[in-house]
Amino acid sequence: MDTRRLLRTGGVALATVALLLSGCSGPDEPDPGSSTGAADPSPRLSDDRAARDVAPLEPLPEKIPANLKPYYEQKLTWKDCGVPGFQCGRLRVPLDYAAPDRDEDLHLAVTRKRASGPGGRLGSLHVNPGGPGSSAVEYVQLSAGVGYPAPVRARYDIVGMDPRGVGRSEPIECLSDKEMDSYTRTDVTPDDQGEIKKLTTAFEEFAKGCEKRAGELLGHVSTVEAARDMDVLREVLGDDRLTYVGASYGTYLGATYAGLFPSRVGRLVLDGAMDPSLTSEQLNREQTEGFDTAFTAFAEDCVERRDCPLGTENAKDAGRRLGDFLERLDTRPLKTGQPRELTESLGTVGVLNAMYTEYYWPKLRSALTAAMEDGDGAELLSLADDYYQRDANGSYGNIMYANAAVNCLDLPAPFEGPAEAKRAVADFRRASPVFGRNFAWAALNCTYWQQEPTGEPRRIEAKGAAPILVVGTTRDPATPYKWSEGLAAQLSSATLLTYDGDGHTAYVRGSDCIDSAVNGYLLRGVVPKDGTKCS
Structure with missing residues (x-):
């Protein structure tokens, strides 16, 4: 079994996950x-x-x-x-x-x-x-x-x-590995102006790091x-x-x-x-709907199982339970057995990782059980690290940097600033009650890009x-x-x-x-x- 990396079209944290490749057809296809x-x-x-x-x-x-x-x-x-x-x-x-x-x-x-x-x-x-x-x-x-x-x-x-x-x-390249660790913990669901400022500052520093390290290539x-x-x-x-x-x-x-x-x-x-x-806004909003559809499929499967950590009632109730759990991580991150804690942003990425393929559903059930019942965030953090191509030594591949560089060059940013992102939250939450807020704010990343877009x-x-x-x-x-x-x-x-x-x-x-x-x-x-x- 092998993995291939497939990305979304924007966002600070929502970018790449593993898709298992399996099965080969025989020599005589119908x-x-x-x-x-x-x-x-x-x-x-x-x-x-x-x-x-x-x-x-x-x-x-x-x-x-x-x-x-x-x-x-x-x-x-x-x-x-x-x-x-x-x-x-x-x-x-x-x-x-x-x-x-x-x-x-x-x-x-x-x-x-x-x-x-x-x-x-x-x-x-x-x-x-x-x-x-x-x-x-x-x-x-x-x-x-x-x-x-x-x-x-x-x-x-x-x-x-x-x-x-x-x-x-x-x-x-855009950030050092230590800087990238900090970036992935950025709160992408800000609750007040102070948190909005921290988020936009993270986007600005990421963009400036790319410009500093990539130079003229960034525009091509x-x-x-x-x-x-x-x-x-x-x-x-x-x-x-x-x-x-x-x-x-x-x-x-x-x-x-x-x-x-x-x-x-x-x-x-x-x-x-x-x-x-x-447009970039349409892509982000419609992809939010896509993840909601995938989560509903996961939740409908999960609630039929006696050990489902999201309950055994229905998919809507499972979504509420997951949303409440992720919101708690905002103020009470979980221990992981290593210096890095499981924050709301990392926990969300770990869940999204498993949405790309049903082969990851058992792993997600196990990770959510450990986190929600035992207070152990290690498995969800591992899913998030896989998503970011972070290895055991703390080194990152360049996938996140290239992802932002290409996306921000290909299309104009969806929002001109935080005020527009904030107004869009309601639409994004209608697209996905669980993930919508995260996706709306994450779509701000290209707003602070240093290169003007060349595509439309x-x-x-x-x-x-x-x-x-x-x-x-x-x-x-x-x-x-x-x-x-x-x-x-x-x-x-x-x-x-x-x-x-x-x-x-x-x-x-x-x-x-x-x-x-x-x-x-x-x-x-x-x-x-x-x-x-x-x-």
Whole structure:
């Protein structure tokens, strides 16, 4: 079993959790056109989301500009990674595509595992596990390169590239580990002006730390630039078209690629989709609804168990009990057996971690039992540390820093200041009585960013692109199902495949129906019937 990191779209503490990857399909997948599930004849969208008045993302010229040809014509030098079966290399890309300067070039980490056979090689399958901020190199080496279905690995070179600012590709750093420990304890549900000031000061110091340590790179880690880097890699690897599996934020990256380079789209799988036409406030509020849906599913399962720490009555009562417990942590943190106590902010993050996959539900029940009945916060703190990529030695990865850097560059901040966040709390609490207040205040982080955003909401149509497969999960916490509906409605050549279930994303998570449909698309180009549902 392996993990992949998948992120939300904003927030001081709500950013990354582990998603267990399990199950591989056999060598002979059913034809997805006939046996993946029942087709749903209902309209894809029930509101006007597809007709929102948002400008489309315009494609780039097909001809490669002369000043970019050296990047497209470079040769990658592959070396042994030290991981059996994998090769590693460095891709050179311009810091600024508008003004390439070799003295400022970035060098991005790339890994691949060659197609193992049998069967003819189909090319490179690029993989991005989400984020922004998740390491594709790590994911390919630990998960996709060994855990993707054997028939897919037999026919494709599995390729991962850490986007600029992420993992091993010129990683952005913002705080020391000690400073990050303090930052993760920041109270994200302020009760008075003094606590609001502490929260905004934490955001300001985080942003200034990023600017100080990252320098000019901080203004060049947008999703558009990362998509352009993928096109350079596609050409360098010798593929006429991009074949790609993107999860969570990786769907936004893949859709952006399709919008910029529609004629170079091969087979694109966008699993757990984001809707690029939404504002940052809409994304945060709708994601709050997604986590509420996921918590309700967890609570309904929990209350049916005799040992449920949230009671055995109903999901609504379980939510009240959890909310009361988290509120108590605000003034009475729990001991954990180490110097760090379990605060309200860390306890909330630990709970949210488990919402991404039902495989974590037993662990969350155990952690809540220890905390609520025995006063021991160690297990919930461990869930929070996993969320933040904090290791046993107290060191943090760069995922939180890259996450903020990309998000705050891609879209304008949802709120101009604390007054707007405070007014939004009521709407967010309607979206989730348990988590709404936390999400509303956490959405302030980009307000204090030092770089002006370079992106804005865009409708991505990718006119002329080959068929694209969008996969949505009905009770996905981090990327609500309606986002998959929204993206599929925008893309001119998209087909929507639905998983009626829990957890974040669907491919390679145990559904033979989903895996068969995706594998059939990747291996044979067979697109499942639009509206197909799996369970």
